[in-house]
Amino acid sequence: MLDIQFIRDNRELVKEKSKQKGYSVNVDELLRADEERRGMLTFIEALRARRNENADKMKGGKPSPELIEEGKRIKTELAEMEERFKGVEGSFTTLLKSVPNMPFDFVPVGVTEEENQVVKTVGEPPHFDFTPKHDYQLGADHDLIDKERATKIAGSRFVYLKGGLVRMQLAIMQFVMQTLGDEKVIARLVQENGLDVSTKPFTPVLPPAMLRTEPYEASARLNAEEVTYKIEQDDLWLNASAEHTLCTMYWNEILPEDMFPIRYIGYSTSFRREAGTYGKDEEGIFRLHQFDKLEMESLTTPETGLDEHKLHIAIQEYLMQQIGLPYQFIQKCTADIGKPNAAGVDLNAWFPAQGKWRETHTADYMTDYQSRDLKIRVRRQDGRIELVHTADATGFAMSRTLKAIIENNQTADGRIMIPEVLRSFMNGQAEI
């Protein structure tokens, strides 16, 4: 959520920025509720002070009947007021949580994803003098993908990945873990991009794939039921991304400043219900209920948050270039960055069979919007306590990445070449 004090001080700006993101937020109503709530709170607290004072008088000796009478009167009045306060507080909180994070001024204003800006295109889509095959055709030719049997066993949007595709996924995982764990690489990217952040490498993490309702709700990620699977029997949710169990890791904690930046590269199987996407991307492995994903998550001090976000993007670009996939750098517009985001970038890889650029990466920067709900704070050297900033970014979403790689690296005679950088993780193998 947003800081209520900020909303009080910037009423019109909050209205404007919320509108830019496509949220109809009743800021006036929120501030009215805020005032009512505070007025009531003052009254209740005065009443409680009287109660405490009255009780204090009765310490030790025998309480007089008058004091007990007074205590009872206060008790009744308090109970009434507190009941009413609960209602006011409830609607205040609902309104406050409905306010999205404020986008930075550099985020392009737009009402649909059409207004996203293609900042640059890196790499050339490969030129084929034949009709490039889809992932499912290549998968069938090389016995890499079995969707029919997965459907028989688990339903639509599941897949058995096999053979060389699996080895390639493991190679990507190794490659990313090695790269992000290498301080020299991080240092170079920090320097090349003129960033004012630490060169500390990312720590690999295998997080839980499930989480309880309480932390999940606190993570400010919305539409839980639409996106995420729930295990009713045990009140657990399946990760839709390692992001969920990484950002909540320090839920309700105050951390010493010397821990920062906290940088994780997580690897988790991710589960998504994909409700409302019937018929969309049904072919192949672009959109599945289950896929494996590498995800960067950083917790930072407020002043380094934006550069950390830029580092995430620099890493994404570096990884894409290393693996040899052409991509577009998309600065997402206000409508597309999502409620908790202050800014966001997508990388869209080239998919030759469809002849389209399609989203494979996202980088999100939430400022302190997410950490305010999660209550994750930093204790500064001088003792001050501040909310941390959070940023997350896709390392590689496996199924989409595998699809992009095999489609971009196919040959006229139907072979699939393996990107150079992965070969050392695959016994030097040059093709699948």
Place this chain on the structure above:
RNA sequence: GGAAGGGUGGCCGAGUGGUCGAUGGCGAUGGUCUUGAAAACCAUUGUGGGGCAACUCACCGUGGGUUCGAAUCCCACCCCUUCCGCCA
């Protein structure tokens, strides 16, 4: 699945219904001492809200209840730990 024990401040850990927002230790911050550091000693130090402020309120896992008054008593729930059983 069966049984037992727990959840208190940045961390550890005390806490007979009123003098407890909470002893003590660690850590942190400031100071004394020292060429400097360490050690020792002294002082300060929970979080969040309201108020310009003095100040005030809430918070001892969560939610109810008893009471003039609850960290403390009662009820329900959540979570954790240990043992047994089962299991990769």
